[in-house]
Amino acid sequence: MTDSSIVENLVHWISKSIEIPVGLEDALLSISVSKQLKKGDLILKSGEMVKKTYFIIDGCLRSYLTDQAGKEHTIQFATENWWISDFRAYFSKKAASLNIECIANAHVIEMNWSDLDWIYKRFPTIETFQKGNLEKHLISLNTRIQSQLELGAEERYLKFILDYPKIAEYAQNKHIASYLGISPQSLSRLKSNLE
Amino acid sequence: MTDSSIVENLVHWISKSIEIPVGLEDALLSISVSKQLKKGDLILKSGEMVKKTYFIIDGCLRSYLTDQAGKEHTIQFATENWWISDFRAYFSKKAASLNIECIANAHVIEMNWSDLDWIYKRFPTIETFQKGNLEKHLISLNTRIQSQLELGAEERYLKFILDYPKIAEYAQNKHIASYLGISPQSLSRLKSNLE
DNA sequence: CGAAAATTTGACATGACTCAACTGGAGTGG
DNA sequence: CCACTCCAGTTGAGTCATGTCAAATTTTCG
Numbered sequence: 001m002t003d004s005s006i007v008e009n010l011v012h013w014i015s016k017s018i019e020i021p022v023g024l025e026d027a028l029l030s031i032s033v034s035k036q037l038k039k040g041d042l043i044l045k046s047g048e049m050v051k052k053t054y055f056i057i058d059g060c061l062r063s064y065l066t067d068q069a070g071k072e073h074t075i076q077f078a079t080e081n082w083w084i085s086d087f088r089a090y091f092s093k094k095a096a097s098l099n100i101e102c103i104a105n106a107h108v109i110e111m112n113w114s115d116l117d118w119i120y121k122r123f124p125t126i127e128t129f130q131k132g133n134l135e136k137h138l139i140s141l142n143t144r145i146q147s148q149l150e151l152g153a154e155e156r157y158l159k160f161i162l163d164y165p166k167i168a169e170y171a172q173n174k175h176i177a178s179y180l181g182i183s184p185q186s187l188s189r190l191k192s193n194l195e
Numbered sequence: 196m197t198d199s200s201i202v203e204n205l206v207h208w209i210s211k212s213i214e215i216p217v218g219l220e221d222a223l224l225s226i227s228v229s230k231q232l233k234k235g236d237l238i239l240k241s242g243e244m245v246k247k248t249y250f251i252i253d254g255c256l257r258s259y260l261t262d263q264a265g266k267e268h269t270i271q272f273a274t275e276n277w278w279i280s281d282f283r284a285y286f287s288k289k290a291a292s293l294n295i296e297c298i299a300n301a302h303v304i305e306m307n308w309s310d311l312d313w314i315y316k317r318f319p320t321i322e323t324f325q326k327g328n329l330e331k332h333l334i335s336l337n338t339r340i341q342s343q344l345e346l347g348a349e350e351r352y353l354k355f356i357l358d359y360p361k362i363a364e365y366a367q368n369k370h371i372a373s374y375l376g377i378s379p380q381s382l383s384r385l386k387s388n389l390e
Numbered sequence: 391c392g393a394a395a396a397t398t399t400g401a402c403a404t405g406a407c408t409c410a411a412c413t414g415g416a417g418t419g420g
Numbered sequence: 421c422c423a424c425t426c427c428a429g430t431t432g433a434g435t436c437a438t439g440t441c442a443a444a445t446t447t448t449c450g
Contacts, residue, residue: 065341073344075337088337091330127322134329135286141336142270142283146260148343149268149376153438173397181344186438188398348406368429381406383430 006034009057010109013081017132021123031115037061037102043110044086044100052110053085054078059106060170063098064178074179077167083133085113104170153182154190201229204252205304208276212327216318226310232256232297238305239281239295247305248280249273254301255365258293259373269374272362278328280308299365348377349385 007029011020037043037059044050046065054061056078063084064074075098078084086098090113120130147156157180161168168176177187202224206215232238232254239245241260249256251273258279259269270293273279281293285308315325338358342351352375356363363371372382 065345067345071345073341075341075344087330088334091334124319127326131322131326131329134326134333135282138329138333138336139283139286141333141340144340145336145343146268146270148340149270149373150260150262150266178344183439184397185399185440189438192398378407379429380408380431383428384406387430 003032003034004029006057006107006109007032010055014126014129017129018125021125024119024123024126027119027122031111031119033110035108035110037106037108039102039105041102042099043102044096044098046096046099048096050086050090050096051112051114053083053090053113053116054100055109055111056080056082056084057107057109059102059108060104060167061100061102061106061108062171062175062179063100065098072178073181074175077164077171077175077179079164079166079170087137103172103175148181153180153186154193156180157187157190198227198229199224201252201302201304202227205250209321209324212324213320216320219314219318219321222314222317226306226314228305230303230305232301232303234297234300236297237294238297239291239293241291241294243291245281245285245291246307246309248278248285248308248311249295250304250306251275251277251279252302252304254297254303255299255362256295256297256301256303257366257370257374258295260293267373268376269370272359272366272370272374274359274361274365282332298367298370343376348375348381349388351375352382352385 007025010028010032011025014020014024034057043054043061044052044063058080061078061084062074063076063078063086064072066072076084084100086096086100088094089096089098120126147159151159157176160176160180171179173187173191174184177184180187182190202220205223205227206220209215209219229252238249238256239247239258253275256273256279257269258271258273258281259267261267271279279295281291281295283289284291284293315321342354346354352371355371355375366374368382368386369379372379375382377385
């Protein structure tokens with residue numbers, strides 16, 4: 001895939017929420033770096049400054065953190081048309097606490113946050129698009145908290161594979177377990193109980 | 196307190212992130228309704244459409260949902276300079292799934308979402324302020340998910356009273372328990388273990 | 391094929407839940 | 421001012437879900 005055909009995917013996605021302003025596509029092309037990632041690639045390590053954000057064309061990535069006990073906790077999965085970065089670190093201007101790892105070969109667009117902010121300044125109408133992204137993200141975090149509060153482990157798992165069937169295919173069980181907040185063993189048992 | 200002195204609080208708060216455009220204060224005043232709430236007042240009930248959002252001047256509110264088993268789960272606490280509403284329902288144009296309750300006598304500014312959107316259109320520069328709010332909200336949800344994943348109940352409680360000492364004063368134990376995702380009994384035991 | 395990683399399974403420990411009883415304070419009305 | 425009620429909080433006993441540790445099995449991939 002060429003850079004320009006990759007960027008077309010992003011433009012097409014943006015065009016679903018707003019009219020594409022003249023010049024936007026070229027501007028995006030000028031700041032985009034298209035990357036092919038292989039399973040296992042680490043594109044952000046905790047402790048680094050968060051300079052980049054990624055838009056996923058296909059494949060799957062996850063962000064996770066490692067706690068004091070050495071256990072990993074998955075914060076986010078990202079597939080087609082999602083963004084991934086360490087948002088919390090970037091928004092609060094701190095060093096990354098997350099790692100970001102490719103878990104299924106992926107095409108992504110890499111952009112510098114600073115370049116993206118420049119795009120937002122230059123094309124004010126896409127604020128709407130960006131606001132939509134933030135809202136979508138907010139909804140998904142809210143939903144996750146709600147599930148955690150009111151559902152048991154089995155119900156959370158069922159909801160997960162219902163809401164994100166694609167991710168359920170890509171991700172390993174231990175990744176899903178670490179997203180649901182249970183041990184891999186519990187997830188394994190829970191699945192075998194489903195019949 | 197008069198309406199205009201209440202709105203000054205909001206304007207002052209906004210002025211911390213952006214330059215106040217000419218006319219903004221009057222515009223805000225024209226759409227703001229200042230309300231005094233008493234402990235126990237319910238200002239949103241699940242099932243209703245979400246037409247309003249609230250900015251808190253002082254006091255404390257919480258949003259919660261009731262699950263099938265009749266158990267309450269606190270989604271958000273809000274004190275000074277926070278907004279509260281059923282964001283998920285509003286952003287996704289659905290009926291409220293949350294209730295919002297005043298838990299300590301409060302002054303709030305009530306606004307219609309539609310009027311607020313009008314303000315955003317009319318004063319594009321406050322998009323920055325709004326974006327900041329969304330980011331702040333996103334960070335707090337992220338932090339909460341992270342705590343839930345990597346901390347045990349006791350550590351979550353300690354972190355809670357550290358991060359939100361004011362709320363810890365206002366809120367009842369059962370509210371805090373339902374926010375942390377544990378039973379009131381467990382919270383009680385946990386606290387007595389702290390010495 | 392063989393090594394390394396992921397998953398499954400078993401045995402056991404434990405944290406958190408439920409149900410129920412009891413305590414203590416706040417508010418109300420006689 | 422006391423008696424009563426109501427509700428939050430505490431405490432105890434028993435249960436259940438989930439965690440841990442370890443071993444066995446299966447899958448992945450060089």
